[in-house]
Amino acid sequence: MNPLVITIDGPAAAGKSTTARAVARTLGCLYLDSGAMYRAFALKVERLGLASSLDDTARIEALALGTDVSFTGPNDDPTVVLDGEPLGAAIRTPLVSELASRVAAIPVVRSRMATLQRAIAARHALVAEGRDMGTVLFPDAAAKIFLDASVEERARRRHRELAARGLELDVSQVRSEIELRDRRDREREVAPLVPADDAVVIDTSGMNVEQQVDAVLEAVRARVAPG
Numbered sequence: 001m002n003p004l005v006i007t008i009d010g011p012a013a014a015g016k017s018t019t020a021r022a023v024a025r026t027l028g029c030l031y032l033d034s035g036a037m038y039r040a041f042a043l044k045v046e047r048l049g050l051a052s053s054l055d056d057t058a059r060i061e062a063l064a065l066g067t068d069v070s071f072t073g074p075n076d077d078p079t080v081v082l083d084g085e086p087l088g089a090a091i092r093t094p095l096v097s098e099l100a101s102r103v104a105a106i107p108v109v110r111s112r113m114a115t116l117q118r119a120i121a122a123r124h125a126l127v128a129e130g131r132d133m134g135t136v137l138f139p140d141a142a143a144k145i146f147l148d149a150s151v152e153e154r155a156r157r158r159h160r161e162l163a164a165r166g167l168e169l170d171v172s173q174v175r176s177e178i179e180l181r182d183r184r185d186r187e188r189e190v191a192p193l194v195p196a197d198d199a200v201v202i203d204t205s206g207m208n209v210e211q212q213v214d215a216v217l218e219a220v221r222a223r224v225a226p227g
Contacts, residue, residue, distance in 0.1 A: 002121075002122070003121065003122070003123070003124055003125040003126065004027075004029065004125040004126070004142055004224070005121055005125070005126045005128060005138045005140075005141040005142060006023065006027070006029070006126065006127045006128070006141060006142060006143045006144075006145070006220055006224070007127075007128050007129075007130075007133035007134035007137070007138050007141045007143070007144045007145065007196075007199075008020045008023070008127060008128070008129045008130075008133065008145045008146075008147060008216065009129075009130060009131055009132065009133050009134050009135070009144070009145070009146050009147070009193070009195070009196070009199070010131070010146055010147035010148050010193075011131075011148060011149075011154065011178075011181070011182050011185065011193060012154060012158065012178050012181045012182070012185075013149070013154035013155070013157045013158040013161075013178060014147040014148050014149045014154060014204055015147050015149065015157070015204045015207070015209070015212045016129045016130075016147050017033065017035075017129060018209055018212070019147065019204075019209070019212045019213050019216055020033075020127050020128075020129035021076050021077055022076075022209070022213040023127050023213060023216055023217060023220065024075060024076045024126075024127040025075075025076035026213075026217060027125075027127065027220070028075070028125070029075065029124070029125040029126055029127045030071070030075045030078070030120070030124040030125065030126050030127070031075060031076050031077065031078060031126075031127050031129070032071075032117065032120060032121070032124075032126045032127065032128040032129065032130075032133075033071075033078070033080065033129055033130075034113065034117060034128060034129060034130030034131075034133060034137075035100065035129070035130055035131075036080040036091060037069045037080065037113050037116065037117070038100045038103060038104045038109070038113060039080070039091035039092070039096050039097070039100045040069050040080050040081075040082040040087055040091055041064065041067055041069065041082075041100075041103055041109060041113070042091075042096050042099040042100040042102075042103050043082065043087065043090055043091050043096050043099075044063070044067060044082060044083070045060075045063070045099060045103060046095065046096065046099055048063070050063070051099055054102060054103065054106065057108075060103075060106060060108065060109065061108045064106075064108050064109045064111075064112040065108075065112060067082070067083060067112065068081075068082075068083050068084070068116070069081065069082055069083075069113070069116055070116070070120070071120070072086060075124075089165065092165065093167075094162070094167065094169070094177070097177075097181075098177070101180075101181050101184050101185070102184070104131075104184075104185075104188075105184060105188040105190065107190045110190055110191060114136070114137055117137055118137065121138065126138075128141075131185055131191070131193045132191035132192075132193070134146070134195075134196035134199050135191065135194060135195075135196045136191045139196070142223060142224045143200070143219065143220045143223035143224050144196045144198060144199040144200065145199060145200050145202060145216050145219055145220070146195035146196070146199040146200070146201045146202070147202050147204050147212070147216075148201065148202070148203050148204070149203060149204045149205040150205045151175060151178060151179060151182075152175070153204075153205045153206070154178055155171055155174050155175035155178055156171065158174050158178060159171045159174045162174065200219040200223075202215050202216065202219065
């Protein structure tokens with residue numbers, strides 16, 4: 001029997017990461033942050049000075065295929081590891097976020113990350129969080145959740161998150177960046193952001209973290225038989 005997989009998809013700042021960590025903690029699963037994997041690859045691209053060379057297909061393909069991304073640390077809050085190097089806040093900057101959105105649209109990069117993600121799923125029960133976990137990566141997941149919220153709510157959340165890290169940006173700028181990310185995610189040819197046909201869609205606008213977690217756990221327990 002394959003390990004349990006629960007997927008939580010949705011747009012930026014819909015509450016996926018915080019909720020997925022809490023759900024993983026409650027259920028004793030590994031939290032798989034697929035976005036952190038793309039951010040790690042984006043950081044590698046930025047460090048190598050290749051951000052302006054993403055249309056160099058052969059070079060990006062070789063770089064992706066030669067990249068290893070994994071996780072270490074506690075199951076509910078693991079640290080992403082890039083080619084053996086544990087990464088911290090360096091993958092959470094606006095620059096890396098924007099670049100991650102761009103590299104995530106490249107088919108060979110998505111294919112490489114999918115291979116790595118499925119290898120992790122073969123070894124661990126997962127709460128997999130991202131944008132195509134339930135539609136592409138794990139279509140047979142035991143439970144699929146799609147979290148959403150209004151653009152205004154998501155911009156406020158991301159603004160608070162960035163401010164807590166000492167990054168002071170105007171909320172209108174944050175909203176513009178989220179809207180750009182939404183367009184890229186929903187309009188890309190490979191694995192566009194859409195709810196899986198059998199996903200439970202939860203609008204988190206107006207919900208606090210505890211309410212989000214409770215709503216997701218209720219949906220998961222309705223889909224996954226005890227034991």
